[in-house]
Amino acid sequence: MNIIIAGDGEVGVHLAKSLTELDHNITVVDPHSELLKRLESETDLLTITGDSTSPQVLEEAGVAHCDLFLSVLHHESINLVTCILAKKLHAKRTVARITNAELLAPKHREMFRDLGVDEMVCPERIAAKEITNLLNNSAATEFFDFSGGLLTMYVVRLEENSPVVGRSVPEATADYPDLQARVVALLRGGETIIPHSDTVFRAGDLAYIIGRANQLENINRVVGKQAVSIRNIMIAGGGRIGRYAAMTLQDRMRITLIEENRRRAEELSAQLDSPLIIHGDATDIELLKDEGLQNADAFIGVTDSSETNVLTCLHAKRLGVGRTIALVENTGFIDISQDIGIDTIINKKLITASYIARFIVKGDAVSSKWLSGTNAEVIELIVGKHAPATRKPLGELAIPHGATVGGIIRGRETILPSRDLQLQQGDKVVVFTLPKAMADMAKLFD
Amino acid sequence: MRNPTEWKALLRFLGIILTAEGALMALCLLPAIHFSDGTLWRIAASSAATLATGCGLWHTFRRHTRINDRRMSYLLVTLLWLTLTLFATLPFLATATTPSFTAAWFEAMSGVTSCGATVFSDVGGLPASVLFWRSMTQWFGGFGVVLLVLALTPRLGINKYSLYTAEASGADNTGKTTVRTTVTVRRTLAVYLSLTVIFIILLMLSGMHLWDAVNLTFTNISSGGFSPYSDSIASLTHTQQYLLAAQMLLSGVNFTLLFLLCTFRWRQVRHKVDQVGFYLATCLIASAFVVLSVHSHTGCGWSDALRLGTVQTLSALSTTGSVIDDYTQWWTPATFLLLMLSICGGMAGSTSGGLKAMRVLILMRNARSILRSRLHPNAVDPVRLNGRPVSGHIINNVMVIFIVFGATLMLGTMALMLGGVNATEAIGASAGCLTGYGPGLGASGGFGSYAHFSAPALWVCSLLMLLGRLECMTVIILFLPRFWRR
């Protein structure tokens, strides 16, 4: 697939790298030649120096033969203009990164489609959504719905007291016959393991479990975790992520939001109804304590500084806050942050990239998600008419190494995979895959 | 709020305060012995009970010194006053001088908040020890017990300034002269004590008996207003009345200012010059009007009118509540003016109640500034106090206190009317209790008492006194749902 990415900021670079790995033809357009040089030396792609709002530059990048045009610069208006131009220059599909979530309203979307912007991605909004999902399913560290909630993927950490620790995967499955869920992967010490029959669970493993939507309590029982009911939350940082999260959560939870910038704090108080907006520095632990950090059920660090977020989360953890979520911009920090005890790390780039990736896997992929902490991806594929997968039962299919089937949705019904299951055309298959196996998997179901 | 150590620290504080109260109560044994009024053992028992409870609490929780939660400090201040009042009822109950607990509570509250409203229609018949206890409660209540404790115990571990502001909420720039609150409090205490001693001596020089001098000084320097006589200060000599008027005048002046004056630091006085000017101007103008109306409507001579008028005006403005003549029989506008003066009150940082001169001044200047801004929409015309602009934030806070004060006054009036008090008297009683003036209008005004009030009405009055002493907000905040949330 020919993909043009406008912007080599962090999101752009991350997208470019991961898409190159998936064997796509990537062209990156950006005005900063030095950054581009570095990118080109590291990755197998084409770079073009120039302003993405110039038709000439776009033509030079080959916009006419482009299947997907991603504009992920920092400025919303430039992204929109770039997409409009690209569409007029015959790009097949355009995606713009925006900052104002208001544009995502259905009536506005239609208007932007007419203008030539096919899709819009608001990283802050997605990150905020992620946070609200996490708080709604408080025990899981990550959480993702497929097919409108028929299947759910839970990412949970195995606790010391979990009954399955020390047992192999088939043993554990036999222990809980009524558990409507399946472990698709384990993350152990930075390594992704697709479980075999001799894989043994260890305490501290991050387990990726796909199951029916109502299984959270059962899963919690198995992994030895108690769901905490979340009532009071404290958010540090009133940027867009904090604001969107507060907006969605304000009706159900008591929110204290801490913002350093006075003007921004005033704007927040004008926009939000019930949250308590505190003007202060989030690194001032005394202030946080004064405002009742120790009584909070969850702490969310989403200031502009990753370091502040991580440190305040750690402090919150020490004071006994049940759930901590930190926004970490530097992808290199993610592993270590989770190791030192922060429950969940949110990364705008990964989130955006995984969101954008749904436009890449050809037409059939319904939704996909890159998981933080691993380079693996969960995608939802639709079984094609003459797909190889329809010819044999599931157990006999040549499923590539580094991939596994997590669940099947047929109509409104969810089926957990078994060896003798016969796939049919139109089935939706939720697949857990490492990048290298992605192409083969897609072929198998197409 | 859920932290038990904070509660223990709170109890320790109550213990300290009660110990202090018990000790002061023990002083009432002196008149009991001297006049042998037969209450010795009863007073001793009350004092012992208070001391025992106080020391017990103090000792039990002696290790818990810190209160970190801001909410606890608000709660603490209100609880301190309630506990003080509760134990202050003991002498009344032990000597069976009040008909009911309600009456005892009212009298005790009126004492510790230095209000001056009384349920005793005949004060003369009370035992000397009880009389002395009434004066004593006003004396230590007027100064502010919380400050007293702070001053006496140097290492409390609590954020003192937050307590200081909790007790005098909203009065943002009145208090501190030095960096340390403790020092400020000590200076204030020094001024208070020396004033007390000086005036006792002066009164004795004017021919008064020590007993009367102590009682009257205790109640007038604290802007309280109890008197050992049923006719308040009416039957004293003219010199003595003027001396008491001087006490009242001073009790309405900011203590820090007095300290500066006494130590000849004239320069720093200018930071308060507006308030002083306003306070004195109000005194002068109001006195002039009252004197004129007394002269023209009660038919007494100029010198008598001058004496009655000025003394009663000062008594109202400083919210003392000593009565020199039955002002309810004066010309209605004069009575009305006295009522308004008590609502206005003395300077912030004094023992007087009411809205306080500084606030009234800010309110008036702000109204003028708004008016001007309507006439000159583009003019930049900040409200100034003592030559410095006052921030809009402070102005609005003053406004809030004004509105809350007004609303409390109004609701208090209505609650009293629901409790069976007639309209005029309800207005007077509500204002009298809320501002700490004491006597009201009608039968409870002048030389009258609150003896005829029903029990619910007395409770309403007690609540108003507490609200007035703590400037409403510290009490009202306890009713905010957020306050009790985790």
Add this chain to the structure above:
Amino acid sequence: MRRFNYRLLARLTGILLLVMAAAMLAPLAASLYYADGALWPLLLAAATLATIGLLLRNGIGRKATYELHERESFWVTSLVWIAVPLGGALPYLLSGTASFTNAAFESFSGFTTTGSSIIPDPSAIPQSILLWRAITQWIGGLGLILFVVAILKRLNRGALRLYSAEFSGTQQRKLHPHISTSVSRMWQIYTLLTIVLTVLLILAGNGVLDSVCLALSTVSTGGFMTTPLGMSGYSHLTLALLTLFMFLSGINLALLYNLFTFKWRQLKASQEFWVYAAVFLLAAGSSAAAFGVMGNGWPRSIGYSLFHIASTISTCGFYTTPPPAWPFWVSVATFLLILSGAMAGSTGGGIKLRRLMTLFIYLRNYLTRMLHPDVVFTVKIDRKVVPGEYVNKIFGFVFLYICFIIGGAFLLTLCGSGIAEAFCLAAANISNLGPSPLINSLGASLDYALMPTAAKWVLIALMLAGRLEIFALLAIVSPSYWRLRR
């Protein structure tokens, strides 16, 4: 520096006098029809007004320009509001109904839609004069300046300033970008309401003249009544209709316009409306319960409460014979409602609910700030932010309002009223309510005719201050106003 734009003042006054002369045609016709003997006085009054009006408009005011300073607009507005009601007093004076002070009182009470009357028995005076009384209220209901603005299409900045001087502001959105269109829409809805009510009243079986008078008084929330016994002689249907329309008159006119053009969403989004409805229902419900519990019979209790509360909250001021047992709670509710009034932008008086809501939200924020000192707040109404300076203005307004009540009450005590009575009278007249059973329940007389002349003028000043929302009136006595040269 140019001189004061007296020509414009003359022109506006002239126009309004001519309008009044024209409006007098209606009472003239009534007088001819009923042959009530007031024909000649009315003719004379109309002729006089027309002559003066013409002289002012085409003489001095011929070359008037609408160039106005911000400051002048207050001056012009206030003077128009003084001159026009004085002109409107002529019919009473010439027909021998009242003396000069009484006639002025009646006229000011009419134009400010207060409804306080010095006529003890309205049925004894000529019908045409009754009609004139009602008409003055109707003209004053929306405001005199608004009347002129509606007539003249030739408007510019000056007129805009006049408009804002009269409507001194509750931050309302205009109905239409053009001020004259907005104003004429308001007049349309106002007229429509009046006509509908008149027709309904006639259908309910009331006399034509009676219906017209009542409709004019109701919609303008004036409250002049046509019988000495208030509304007691009317049928239940009539009272129900009046209750409904009094309630409607308390709604913001712009909102009413939206209601009639079926823009329901605006109504739904208006927090103030829901507060208004809730306050109304709560007050009426609790009053009905209070009456019912005292054994007045439930149907009567409910009916009377609805009527009385609607009359009070819209500051209309109709009254009917209350049920025999008067619960004290109703007095409390009444007094609070007198102060609060109805929605901003309605024809009613009082502080207005919108302002009170702002204060309330600010107070809540203040309390929360005591717990969380670093918290950041904004005051939001209808999801829109009320800017800080605006909050400050509202505070200023409420402060001045209370000052006017206190000052007015003081002046009334100078004229011989009791203190409680003076407060009620001042409150009822500054909020343009007029007569209220509350004043009766205090034992005072509703008969304004018996009051001393000075008291009447005090009340006139209060009515004007309330109608002009204080600032316009106060602006002309502000010293900084007089510094025209700068």
